Amino acid sequence: MKTKRLFRWVLTLSVAAMGVAVMLAGLQRDDRALAERNQAALASPVPQSSFLYRFDSASQTFFTFTLPTGSVPYGVAVTGTNPTHVWVAEYGSNQIGHLIYTDTNDSKWITYSVASTANSGPFRIAVNGKDVWFAERGANRVGRLNALDGHIDEFYEHGLSVNSGLADLDIAPDGSVWLTGQWSNRLIKLVVTSTQEYAFREYYKNELNEQPIPTGPFGISVGPDLEIPDNYYIWFTAPTSHTLVRFTPGYGVYIIPDNFPATSAPYDVLLTPATDKGWWSDLQSNVIGQMELRTLSNFTYFPITRPAQLASESSNVLWFTQQDERGAVARMVYTSAADYDFDSFSLPTLGLQPTGIAVAGDKGVWSAAFAPFRVFLPVVLRN
DSSP: OHHHHHHHHHHHHHHHHHHHHHHHHHHHHHHHHHHHHTTTSBSSOOTTOEEEEEEETTTTEEEEEEEOTTOOEEEEEEEOSSSEEEEEEETTTTEEEEEEEEETTEEEEEEEEOOSSTTOOEEEEEEETTEEEEEETTTTEEEEEETTTOOEEEEOOTTOOTTOOEEEEEEOTTSOEEEEETTTTEEEEEEESSSSSEEEEEEOBOTTTOOBOOSOOOOEEEEEOSSSTTOEEEEEEEGGGTEEEEEETTTTEEEOOTTOOTTOOEEEEEEEGGGTEEEEEETTTTEEEEEETTTTEEEEEEEOSSEEEEEEEETTEEEEEEOSSSOEEEEEEEEETTEEEEEEEEOSBTTOEEEEEEEOTTOOEEEEEEOOOOOOOOOOOOO
16 A cells, blocks of 8 residues: 555656656747847846836837836836936835936936835826926825926825825816826816915716716826817726716816727827827727717727827827837827827837836837736645
8 A cells, every 4th residue: 555655656746747847848948939039138027127218219229227126117207308308206116216318328317205205106297397296106195396406395185085096197288287096086186376375176076967987097188178279178097997088177077988888998098189089098908099089989999919108209109008928118100090000119128017108309219117026826736
């Protein structure tokens, strides 16, 4: 009996060893193939590594700036050319980063700590003149950095719900700051008169019919009312509610486009008013969506793998990040629903998660990325 039991254990261990050997051999073959295909790229990014990239579409080359370890960048905004000022919300290190870029041999990095709370978590970022605005997702605050002197002011309470889950933000023509509260299910407006005089106003329902705002608002974009001069709309995505929303501030009324696909999970939203187009990315469905802004209709879908954040070079040239297994930035050149082109460019380091993206005046495409945290579970073989 003991001999048979011993034989079974030896057989089990032999099979397990063979399985591991085969798996390792397969992984080695995959690694060799990956290395051959991407000789200039790193197959396995260092954990917690973060990068800022500039992509030159004319030469199809990347300039790489390595961010401090653990930065975990999410938002990117750019202003100016020669030099270009690149602003980065460093969620992981509670900082705002500022790269002053003249060319590949001339750049300067400055950081501004957001140290009022232990975990401020700067998430998305927007620039309006000298003011660099950012959502502090961890601290439930809105920050404003003075680009001239580096001073940071923060705005909180005064009508802001606790634990809002501040996500995206944009600046309206009247200077008001609009944000999405992903966890509080609020659309939020911040009006600042001074550092002592400011107020938040939250919108949580349609004031026309008391219908609650769709849950989980996330991406946001402020755009003009194409019918009424000096009026503007707030557009926001609600991925968990599978919808895109247009909100009219003056009336407190929102509209969801009729027949918007119930399977869609819009993530980011971008407007090109000159062409009467609204665009959104859909990570879940692997498409870029488009519709007419005036009529909220004529939906068109363009298949592309894992599109995330959007930016525009012009009214018909869009850029976006791709959160696929490679990590890439991609370009869409749009002429019509039947005439368009996609180009995808893998980041120099494979396996990163690209996040924010912005296009500078010199057409340099800036994007941030970080190595996602991975958990490896052991394979247990049983008899």
